Amino acid sequence: MVIQEETICAIVTPQGIGGISVIRLSGKDAIGIASRLFQKKSGKPIINASTHTLHYGFIVDPVSGEKVDEVMVSIMRSPHSFTCEDVIEVSCHGGVLISTKVLEAFIREGARLGEPGEFTKRAFLNGRIDLAQAEAVIGLINAKTxxxxxxxxxxxxxxxxxxxxxxxxxxxxxxxxxxxxxxxxxxxxxxxxxxxxxxxxxxxxxxxxxxxxxxxxRPFREGVLTAIVGRTNVGKSSLLNTLIGEELAIVTPHPGTTRDIIDGMVHVCGIPLRLLDTAGLRITEDAVEEEGIKRMYNSIDKAELILLVLDVSEPLTEDDKNILEHIREKKRIIVANKVDKGIVIDNELVAQGCPIVHTSVLNGEGIEELKGIIKQTIAGMGGKETEDAxxxxxxxxxxxxxxxxxxxxxxxxxxxxxxxxxxxxxxxxxxxxxxxxxxxxxxxxxxxxxxxxxxxxx
Ligand SMILES: Nc1nc2c(ncn2[C@@H]2O[C@H](COP(=O)(O)OP(=O)(O)OP(=O)(O)O)[C@@H](O)[C@H]2O)c(=O)[nH]1
Ligand SMILES: [Mg+2]
CATH class of the missing domain: 1.20.120.430 (tRNA modification GTPase MnmE domain 2)
Structure with missing residues (x-):
């Protein structure tokens, strides 16, 4: 085992108001520090307490003698702990002020604030887990699907x-x-x-x-990055909201409503999508809108799948043609929207070998078909949910x-x-x-x- 000189501590639960907050101490002096600050209800010190035991009492400021909080303390002695070192976990009341006070008390008694990932790093350095397993810890915390x-x-x-x-x-x-x-x-x-x-x-x-x-x-683990693009006012934000099932993006009859990228996660037929709603393309003098359009082009570059929305009730415009040209090399689905207003665009003109779905986001027509096509397209990209190695x-x-x-x-x-x-x-x-x-x-x-x-x- 690699003996680390310093005992580290950190609040391990999310910052904010909650039922409880947990503060963890790990290292040679963890039990010593805790026993100097902790007064067990029975008055018995915890310095010699057995491993994997739980104790009820108070954290008491050693200088003023004031009670800081009523807590439960668990003891895990080396090597049977997360880090392989002596570990103490203190569950205190879940307020920002209380947990910070307890943490400060530990630091005053000689612990140092742990760096990001330092507990897991110690587990790795002490040979309890290897590096691939240590990385799995962060994978588990960050898992979105x-x-x-x-x-x-x-x-x-x-x-x-x-x-x-x-x-x-x-x-x-x-x-x-x-x-x-x-x-x-x-x-x-x-x-x-x-x-x-x-x-x-x-x-x-x-x-x-x-x-x-x-x-x-990968698509199943991280979600397929999917950009919804098109000229202004064709129904991109309405489509995002419909797919996500909530009013995330602002929808108005005015062209140029969306200025920045709106990002939402959704499962479509079991496949996680990270949907990006983007600013509609048009010539504009407005600096904010112009920046939004720049971001729309960046999203196209990054995205693995493009949903190009057209207003099928109006003839193709120059803006439509520009975007069609821009996404020619990308995996894409054309969403020919607003069919409730009539169809004037010819499929042949726009599809060019990619799927096209007629929808009316307004009344829900074609949405289930679109979901099916999204699933098929991703399956065609080689995406497969796998539990194999x-x-x-x-x-x-x-x-x-x-x-x-x-x-x-x-x-x-x-x-x-x-x-x-x-x-x-x-x-x-x-x-x-x-x-x-x-x-x-x-x-x-x-x-x-x-x-x-x-x-x-x-
Ligand atoms: N008739 C009809 N109107 C629709 C449909 N889908 C969206 N709309 C309307 O079209 C208008 C523009 O919709 P948005 O979703 O804001 O369009 P957008 O493409 O995000 O627009 P920008 O953000 O300005 O680029 C709104 O008034 C919507 O209610 C549809 O299928 N049929
Ligand atoms: Mg919009």
Whole structure:
């Protein structure tokens, strides 16, 4: 275990008014600090209390003797705690002022405020979880969808790490054989090239499956970024509100109503969409509207799916044509809206190989059909909800791609009869890239970056 000199503390529940607030202390002096401030109802000090016990009493200011709050204190002794260190959790009344006062008391007694993710970082440094599991903690906290939550739990349970370690062991096995032939070149036996290349080919296949899962599962984990675009007044904001089921965006009969991006999450036929409503396109002198239109174009660039709304009751305008041209390369669905006012636009003119749905957002016509088409289009993009082994973090995907590259270079060197020393180097690098995922091979920079994504108190 890596002994950290400092005892850290933080409020681990969200800031604000609530039933209770929890303040966590972790480190060598956690129990000492708590016992100096805590007066148990029975008067018995908690310094020698058993692990995993709960105590009722008061936090008392040691200088003034004043009671700060009535609390419950739980004790988890090293190594059986989240961080593997001695951990104290104090549940106090959930007011901002009260929890801050308790926290300040701990700091006065010698604890220091924990940095973002520092508790989880200690769990990693103490070997309770590996790096992939530590990242799963933040994945779980930030999960926006059921699928995202399932993948994070799968990773937190160490299943990704198990799969990675299995593949790594296989590459180490092949490397050991190659290195043995380097060390004993005089032996009269030929290296079993076919066996080794077969084993590495299987590893490559499994890496490809993991990487494939990253792409296939992503829309389900993170939501498909979908921009609703079109010229002014065609019904974009009305469509957003209808899909989301609440009046999130302002709708008026006046063109140029939406100025900024409105962002909402919604499930369409089981698929999470992150919908962006954007400012309608038109020539404008208004600086705010102009900025909104710039943002609309940015949303088009970022979006994975575009819903282009047209007013089908009016002939196409120059603005319609400009946007149609701009999104030609994107995955898109045309929403031919306002059919209740009549249809003057010809499908052929606008569809150009992408689906077109006639709707009247005003009376709900075509909305269910549109949802079906959205589902089909995303399925066509390769989106698949998967509970299989899949990586969810970009960092892991990149490390796996590098591993795969090294394995492929090994195969290539085998075929070309390149010296064994060079073959072994590729295998060694592959092993190191696997190690980056679980944190066996890592740098302070990588660790700092990963843990800075956490909130304070986790
Ligand atoms: N007749 C009819 N009117 C509609 C329909 N959909 C929207 N509208 C009306 O069209 C007007 C503009 O709707 P919005 O949703 O604000 O249009 P928008 O595209 O967001 O407009 P901007 O934000 O200005 O670009 C409102 O008066 C809506 O009630 C429809 O299907 N039929
Ligand atoms: Mg609008």
């Amino acid at each position: 059921e699928a995202g939550m399932k993948s994070a739990i799968w990773q937190l349970e160490g299943k990704l790490s198990k799969e990675i370690n299995m593949l790594k062991d296989e590459v180490v096995g092949v490397m050991t054989v190659v290195e043995a032939y380097i060390d004993f070149p005089d032996d009269d036996i030929d290296i079993p090239v076919n066996d080794l290349t077969d084993r590495i080919s299987i590893v490559i296949g499994r890496i490809e499956r993991l990487i494939g899962g990253y792409y296939k599962g 899949a990586v969810t973090k970009l960092r892991h995907k990149i490390a796996l791609e590098e591993t795969k590259k090294e394995c492929e270079m090994f195969l290539d060197t085998c075929n070309k009869g390149v010296p064994l020393e060079i073959q072994a180097i590729h295998l060694r690098r592959a092993v190191d890239f696997f190690g980056e995922i679980t944190g066996v091979v890592t740098t302070d920079d990588i660790l700092n970056k990963i843990f800075s994504e956490f909130c304070i108190g986790k």
